[in-house]
Amino acid sequence: MSDPVSALNGASFSGIASVDESGLAGMITLRGDLASPKLQAAVTSATGATMPEPGKVALSVDGGLCWMSPDELLVLVHYAEVEAKLAEINAGLAGEHALAVNVSDARAVFQVSGDGAREVLGKLCPVDLSAQAFVPGQFRRTRMAQVAAAFWLDQDGSFHIVCFRSVADYMFCLLSTAAQSQSEVGVY
């Protein structure tokens, strides 16, 4: 394997919040019956995370499970282990109707952190980002300005944003624009 390169090679910006491209992350799209014990066993054992509630992400040291829709999970694993984890999940799902595919390279991941993080996202997505409404562990599929995106909030107050790789450049410029200095809204 050649050295894999993320879309923006770790670009970063600092304004009212910090914007950083996180680099490559292992991601598997899994479609199937989320209530199936076999599926639950396969993904929880592959990631060490528990099954997420709807609208939530469940994280572990080695990965995580994001609830995408009633029949879809986004499985987070270490980038280097994605093919092995995919094989492991597929083995666990043998005989069950499901679809698991590696989408790690189809994505770009950004981290937005700092005091202004909630406001930066609040400028771009139609989501209630107040501290009361959006709490750590929540996972949201939405749009950011003109592109599709999903994000979760971690315990440290950082947002992790997933978008398509082809629009990584747009997303980075967008987040940097929203984080421009002297643009604090002052509500969160």
Add this chain to the structure above:
Amino acid sequence: MSTRLAKQGRLIDRSKPVEFTFNGTRMSGYEGDTLASALLANDQMMMGRSFKYHRPRGVVASGAEEPNALVGLGNGDRFEPNQRATTTELFGGLSAQSQNHWPSLEFNVGAINTHLSRFLPAGFYYKMFMYPRAFWKHVYEPFIRMSAGLGKAPDPELKDADTYEHFYFFADVLVVGGGVAGLQAAKVAASSGAKVLLLEQTAHWGGRAPVDGGTIDGMQPEAWIEQTLAELAAMDNVTLRDRCMGSGVYDHGYALGYERLTDHSPGNGGPRHRLWRIRAKQIVTATGAIERPLSFAGNDVPGVMLAGAMRDYVVNWGVTPGQRVVIVTNNDDAYRTAITLHQAGVDVVCVLDARPMGGGALMEEVRELGIRVEPGRAIAKVTGGKRVAKVAICAQDGEGGAQEEIAADAVAMSGGWSPVVHLWSHCGGKLNWDDAQAHFRPDASRPPLGADGADFVVAAGSANGEFALGATLSDAAAAGVAAAKAAGFDGAKPTVAVGLDADEVAMQPIWLMPAKADIKLRMKTWLDYQNDVKVSDVQLAAREGYESVEHTKRYTTLGMATDQGKLSNINGLAVLADTLGAKIPQVGTTTFRPPYTPISMGAIGGEARGDVFQPIRKTPMHDWHDANGADWEPVGHWRRAYAFVRSNETVEQAVAREVTNTRENLGLLDASTLGKLVVKGPDAGRFMDMMYTNMMSTLKVGKCRYGLMCSENGFLIDDGVVARIDDDTWLCHTTTGGAERIHGHMEEWLQTEWWDWKVYVANVTEQLAQIAVVGPNARKVLEKLGGMDVSKEALPFMEWRDGKLGEFDCRGYRISFSGELSYEIAVPASQGMAFWTALMEAGKEFGVMPYGTECLHILRAEKGFIMIGDESDGTVIPQDLGLHWALSKKKEDFLGKRAHLRSHMADPDRWQLVGLETVCGSVLPDGAYAVGNGSNANGQRNVIGRVTSTYHSPTLGKGIAMGLVHHGRKRMNDVIEFPGVDGTIYKAKIVDQVFYDKEGEKQNV
């Protein structure tokens, strides 16, 4: 003259002078001034000229409703036209220009129009400029554009220097308006625990109360405002925003707030405007009321002003618009202006009260101050050119015979107050006519309704028609309780502040002054200042048969200017109703539409400008292409290289070079943008058979098949190569523009019609970088990289294998869209650039060159392959394109099958795809139509075909084309004619569409 007073001016800081310029003249004001108050302080009463007659116009109001004082603000990349001087906060270095004057504000050529006004009545443009037709474009329109129009557009070569943004916010209760009603409503609603957002359009809280006086809870209004504001600011569940106008209310509790962040200090960093996109469970409109002008002759002369506004200028900014002021009114409120002016030392010459019995307590107070009060009297006419000079007084109940002429330099008028019902009405809230107060006010029993059928807007305070201070506050408290409750918060504490102000007696509606004013006076009596609409215009419209207020509005242009008739609408429709002999509520109002006042285009666009104007999708090799001469073309949101242009050649030359090189040596195409959809499940085979017109369920693992997709109406919607991955998995390639669309198409059928089929679809387009390796040397370069066996035997045409090439894990497809020996190799996107580089390196000795989409098009056209979007356009079926072979006859059904049986689809007269070659070898114009004999019912020549793709073929050295032609396949070798837009008739021969390597030997080696 208008001048700064020695005292008063609660909003200005006299210790901080501010320099600015108006039409290039240096002037001085104070911090806290608006541009309007600062101009008045500098005796600049005249601020612009009117739209149609170029009449001199002065400021008439003090807030957002101002129709006259519009200026061009700023310079260069910060210039903006049509800015209201009344809502422009003064800052150091402000530069303003008056509008619609030529050559200068003082001397204006266009003002001749005012003398021609009897020739420019309502509907003049419609009547005059209809005929002859051709004159509109070449004579009338250029003339009108010169003489009419307000602000100038900014220089198109300059870019706005500022940035803008949006912000999404969610609240239980949104309160629009930070006057005492809004503050009271917000306080009560917030006491329930509801999350409250309170918006105020100006930089100051409290609205008119500090100017109008009275007491609240025994305090001066200002003290109560300060105290309430502090209480609200201390609550975690309350957000306060000033300089933020609630500009529109929309369905589902959606509202817009327009925040002006740096208009008062341009260039100081940060975004200029922020558009708040608010979702609120309940909305309280505490938007106040607007005073109406009175309709008398000369009511547009600079110096004639709303009585409430004149009071504002004195109290808020310490400016008096005149030294000798006449006040004319039909209600008690204007007496407050008399008192205010008197206390400020201004000479109030007299108060003309159109009511025969005059007013109540406030009138008595004014009389006691020694001011002359004349009940039953009116203004016959105001005279003066650029400034009020004389006021002629008459009986209100007469024809305007002047009984007395008074010298004065300003007139304060009050025709009563209208609640600002705009936001209530935006989403369907209905109004009632209030006879006693002569205005439309919200009908609480017919509010705007949300998706659940429940009301979501409550009007409060004077916006609800409750004008007395006490009534305003108790109404607002009730609104706060109601909104909180409807938002799900029951515990609001209805602490009502007690407001006390003077008792007022009834106003009397006065729609024309004097009541029987003759036509000479009516022709000088303005309704709409900005659009120059007079009483006589509306009356003329009524006589000409315009009964609907909506039609009259458009015919006369009443209320159609940038102020949207905030001052003129009620007066105009009252005149219309009177002329028609109807009652005002029968005539009704025009429609209130957002935004409340104009908002900047920048705010609407938000962050979308420059680099983030639009998302541009980039493949992993995008930057390399850009650095290597890519001439970009948009394909959906993707950018694809049209050609890789070298420094010594044109784009056309680059394309020709790429075609020749690919045919003779080796070409590389970035095919990463092509859609890749994985379809998997026990029912995937049957699903694939429904999606595609050909049989896909029988495809063997390891093999590829070209397939067509039709809509349920039988039209061709996409095509591409399908690969069978394993027993229950297929990989579908779509066109670049088709990936998301076809993914959605598949999901729609699976979710709505075949929800019980066990099939999952995933879009993996961006997971893979895919490179087409094309040309006689294609196999050599892959063999040089080494790894998987790419020989004819191991990887035959239309098959695929997983393996390794060099250090890259890949999937290789043996497919060809060019007619050459060709592979498409897919690698993980994060290694795409490295793989491209490896191929370029290894390919050097084989003459490798990258090629772009135009070369791709020519290669496929030489082979007669169709392109979705060229040969298909949403009206074309596979049969038109001779693709019968791809329509399975064995399958019971597929999407489009039934549609193909319709008579029109099976019609032998449908145009058929053929090849076309001009007789002389030139290139046919794209999209050209072939003409036949005779003409159609419209006298146009009959058409018998059209060009769908046309290129110069470097391989064949001549023009080649494809087209759809009537009975085309039966007409081989016929020559047909294509008239070009350049006047040339192109003659082309109908030929087979496969121009190159008809036997397909080159791709199968």
